[in-house]
Amino acid sequence: MKLYLKIWRQKDASSKGQMVDYTLDGVEGDMSFLEMLDILNEELISKGEEPVEFDHDCREGICGTCSLQINGEPHGPDRLITTCQLHMRKFNDGDTIVIEPFRAKAFPVIKDLIVDRNAFERIQQAGGYISVNTSGNTVDANAIPINKDAADAAMDAATCIGCGACVAACKNASAMLFTSAKVSQFALLPQGQVEAADRVQNMVRQMDLEGFGNCTNTGACEVECPKGISLENIARMNREYLSATVKG
Amino acid sequence: MSGLIKSSIARKVVMALSGLFLVIFLVLHVTINLASVISPDFFNEASHFMGYNVLVQYLMQPILVIGVIVHFVMGFVLEIQNKNARGISYVKYKGSANAPWVSRNMIYSGLVILAFLGLHFYDFWIHEMTYKYIEVNPENPARYYAETVEKFAPFWRTIIYVISFVLLSLHLWHGFSSSLQSMGVNNKYTPALKTFTKLFAVVVPLAFAFIALYHHLNPITH
Numbered sequence: 001m002k003l004y005l006k007i008w009r010q011k012d013a014s015s016k017g018q019m020v021d022y023t024l025d026g027v028e029g030d031m032s033f034l035e036m037l038d039i040l041n042e043e044l045i046s047k048g049e050e051p052v053e054f055d056h057d058c059r060e061g062i063c064g065t066c067s068l069q070i071n072g073e074p075h076g077p078d079r080l081i082t083t084c085q086l087h088m089r090k091f092n093d094g095d096t097i098v099i100e101p102f103r104a105k106a107f108p109v110i111k112d113l114i115v116d117r118n119a120f121e122r123i124q125q126a127g128g129y130i131s132v133n134t135s136g137n138t139v140d141a142n143a144i145p146i147n148k149d150a151a152d153a154a155m156d157a158a159t160c161i162g163c164g165a166c167v168a169a170c171k172n173a174s175a176m177l178f179t180s181a182k183v184s185q186f187a188l189l190p191q192g193q194v195e196a197a198d199r200v201q202n203m204v205r206q207m208d209l210e211g212f213g214n215c216t217n218t219g220a221c222e223v224e225c226p227k228g229i230s231l232e233n234i235a236r237m238n239r240e241y242l243s244a245t246v247k248g
Numbered sequence: 249m250s251g252l253i254k255s256s257i258a259r260k261v262v263m264a265l266s267g268l269f270l271v272i273f274l275v276l277h278v279t280i281n282l283a284s285v286i287s288p289d290f291f292n293e294a295s296h297f298m299g300y301n302v303l304v305q306y307l308m309q310p311i312l313v314i315g316v317i318v319h320f321v322m323g324f325v326l327e328i329q330n331k332n333a334r335g336i337s338y339v340k341y342k343g344s345a346n347a348p349w350v351s352r353n354m355i356y357s358g359l360v361i362l363a364f365l366g367l368h369f370y371d372f373w374i375h376e377m378t379y380k381y382i383e384v385n386p387e388n389p390a391r392y393y394a395e396t397v398e399k400f401a402p403f404w405r406t407i408i409y410v411i412s413f414v415l416l417s418l419h420l421w422h423g424f425s426s427s428l429q430s431m432g433v434n435n436k437y438t439p440a441l442k443t444f445t446k447l448f449a450v451v452v453p454l455a456f457a458f459i460a461l462y463h464h465l466n467p468i469t470h
Contacts, residue, residue, distance in 0.1 A: 006339070008339075019339055069338060069340075069341075071340060071342065072338065072340040072341050072342030072343075072345065073342050073345050073346065077345070098339055098340040100338055100339060100340070103334055103335060103336055103337070103338050104333060104334060104335060105332065105333055105334065105335035106333070108335075109336075169346055171330070171334075171341075171343055171347070171352055172326075172330035172333055172334075173330070173333040173334045173335075174256075174330075174333070176256075204255060204256065204257055205255070207256070208254075208255060208256050211332075211333060212256075212333055213256075213329060213330040213332075213333030213334070214256045214259055214260060214326050214329060214330055214333075215256070215260060215430075216326070216330070216351070216354065216426070217351065217422070217425075217426040217429045217430065218346075218347035218348075218351040218352055218422075219346070219347055219351065220343070220346040220347040223345075223346035223347070224346050231429065231434060232434045234429065234434075235429050235432045235433060235434030236432070236434070237257070238257055238260065238261070238429075238430060238431065238432040239432030241255075241257045242257070242261065242431075242432060245258075
């Protein structure tokens, strides 16, 4: 099929970017979206032009590296998949596809479609861990009885791959879904409860410092999340935060 | 105020609590207003009580005004911060694909309600203050029903009120359930609570609109 692509091109972080039009022929339905971009880049390189830079790594929906706002939605029109899992059969011959980087002040563009998502790393570093004694007398995690529902909910929260689609989809560029998933995955488990109060306060503080917007509960993040992280996590984080603040 | 708006979650809680307070006020307001349709005498009695009771006038009324101001000021603060958080806008942003229109446009429904409150204050509160404190008229417990019905005589005012109630419904449709989520309420009762909030969002504004239309269509003829 023949596609008309409108792609954000930006030389570097300090340059002003713009949308550039490309026409790409010979795209097959079985190609992934990133393979389609690979073909475009091969064409550009063969013509001596600068290829389009985009993030990718595992290409199987695990690592959370690929991003891209495709026709106005993070990871494109499909649900519960990342951009690398999106197939070109979702598009029709003659379609125009608008491809942009994830937009948020906290995710500055590095080049073309690549954004700096280190803000997520800093939120994680602010409290997204548990302090475990690893000096030789480590207790086996399975030795601690954990309620099945809590274990399942913690596992669901832990499936967040930190891709940033929640921020990209949210009209407020809020990072509440990501942060709440990282808070929840520990808050639900006994090992995480020791540092629960400090964790939620520190992670929320860092999230605010990074300049993400405020959550207004539109639910866009939950719909667009490739891992189906639930809004229940945001409610849990709100409870955890309120409880930690009230108790001081 | 500056302390309250430091944390994004605190901001959400302030929005939620002020919103829930206004929801409770709406219940009281619509109940008294319905009396104007069912029992003009009771409406007069209740209105007179509200207008002259010391606790209502000097405690509840200021709290209500503060609640309204906090809600809309915080709404503006959030809107400005959220717009800034995006930075460069998308060339194509398909908000309709993942969130309902009402949830994405609370600022606009809120602005219409705020503008309506201006008219509503002019119609009733300014009138009341003038009656009591500027013209220094004597207490008249029988005046409220006739004054209210008279307000809805002009078609333009009735229509503005009805349109505002439609926007109030849209605002409540998202805002009521959203405030519960902001307060951390999301559990097995949430589907039932959401149904209740949606029903509330329809029934209460519908009752307000019905009252306005009823008085427009049933003027007092002497």
